[in-house]
Amino acid sequence: MARVIKERADTIAQLAATFRTYGFNGASLSVISESTSLGKGSLYNFFPGGKDEMAEAVLDEVSDWFRLHINEPLAAAGNPAARIEAMFTSCEEYFSSHQLVCLFGAFALSHEQKRFEAQIFRYFDDWAAALTTALQDGGWPRQEANALALDIIAGIQGALVIARARHNPCTLNALLMRLRLTIAFESRAPFPTESRTLS
């Protein structure tokens, strides 16, 4: 019999895909076992903590990806507008090729928010901090940049909800395009008047 020996890291991408498709509760061990081509024994060998540890590992992997491809580029040196544009592009590519699901967003809306609260909080917090940095580098005052960063991240998450609801990947591109233009438009007035600040 042809046995294939795997490592823990090899399974995480498939685990992530399974959680994205079925959710945490819907991804039963038998479903996971089939999608990873791994028996329960192997799964518990890699993840002694069971499903919780699998989900944690997946969230960590996603966090790492975002830190590397989104947050660090956002906070790095270079043209601020280009950095932000790169964020939008990367997000489009990432979510389009990952079932239009942000696991952190999906978990935040579900009962798993309780179990993974700290990781979820940190994911959005890190993202917001990096985007705030880029916006500040682009000339926005600290407080306004902070609020605008949250607006944009919320806009991206909302775009994913609507794109999924419509079962139409183009919706994501369209909504993100308009999100981009919102910044470009607002940034034409480098010093926002108080009428646009949060009371």
Next chain:
Amino acid sequence: MARVIKERADTIAQLAATFRTYGFNGASLSVISESTSLGKGSLYNFFPGGKDEMAEAVLDEVSDWFRLHINEPLAAAGNPAARIEAMFTSCEEYFSSHQLVCLFGAFALSHEQKRFEAQIFRYFDDWAAALTTALQDGGWPRQEANALALDIIAGIQGALVIARARHNPCTLNALLMRLRLTIAFESRAPFPTESRTLS
């Protein structure tokens, strides 16, 4: 023994709360039975189709509420800006008092998107249509109003994601406040230039 005879309609609000808290998969029949104080016999008497029918009834109830309190006021006569402001206010109240969860949004991000696709699509489509009407009444050209309506609805859904992620209801208010100002700001220029339209 004090038995309380209920009707099907009496249970739907509690069912909705249970689905919001635990999600579709997480809301097992025993959880539902406890939260509704109803035995399985009663539940299957009211909902012969089981959990699927319960969820469908809940989604229908939410749809009806939004049609009555959001969509119809949006599309009715009166000051367009006031109608839109009423939408924001109603949404704030509704979601703040409903665990910061929009069931349609949560289902859209989960595996239940498949099962309830039609209802989910219709919910957002009706909402977008009503909001588009209000925006057109406020002077926005049809196509721009249509796109802006989707922006706003996505913004609201995203705000719910972030508010849940932060476990902080005030975040919803803050994000919705800035969403409002975005419209107010953009509408100062009643005839948007092509630089703000979607390519």
Next chain:
DNA sequence: TACGTTGTGTACTGATCGGTAAAACTGTTT
């Protein structure tokens, strides 16, 4: 009072759940 309808409580089913235990296999080291 008697009767049908509707709602309720309890016990049960087979299937599946998450998780465990241990034998059998694999590749590496010695």
Next chain:
DNA sequence: AAACAGTTTTACCGATCAGTACACAACGTA
């Protein structure tokens, strides 16, 4: 080849799952 750690298969556990069956209780009507 012998020993070993890491991986995989298989069988199994008690608990819970969604759903069913059915006797029984409350109600409206007559």
